[in-house]
Amino acid sequence: MLAKIGSPARHGEELPESYEAYKVFSALSGMTEGSTDEFLDLLFDQVAIAGDAKEVTDRLTALHEAGYPSVICWMNFGGITHEDTVASMRRFIDEVAPELPR
Numbered sequence: 001m002l003a004k005i006g007s008p009a010r011h012g013e014e015l016p017e018s019y020e021a022y023k024v025f026s027a028l029s030g031m032t033e034g035s036t037d038e039f040l041d042l043l044f045d046q047v048a049i050a051g052d053a054k055e056v057t058d059r060l061t062a063l064h065e066a067g068y069p070s071v072i073c074w075m076n077f078g079g080i081t082h083e084d085t086v087a088s089m090r091r092f093i094d095e096v097a098p099e100l101p102r
Contacts, residue, residue, distance in 0.1 A: 053095035064101050 049059045063071065076085040
């Protein structure tokens with residue numbers, strides 16, 4: 001869903017001027033002429049954090065150790081039901097948050 005609505009690789013579409021950040025992202029990521037698949041690879045490898053509790057904990061811990069003081073948790077994205085969103089939030093609070101560095 002993120003690639004569908006947020007991909008800077010959308011062919012033939014003119015982005016509004018207010019979307020300047022997408023243009024910068026496109027240039028920096030090399031996605032100016034990329035495909036949706038390439039954008040998904042970039043998201044999963046370098047942007048999004050998803051997986052079981054250990055994988056999420058490990059990636060967030062690595063970000064903390066690299067000097068990132070905070071992240072944004074976007075758990076209700078793209079057609080996920082309210083129930084699944086709440087379940088994801090509960091798993092994060094119960095299984096991930098207690099393991100994160102303070």
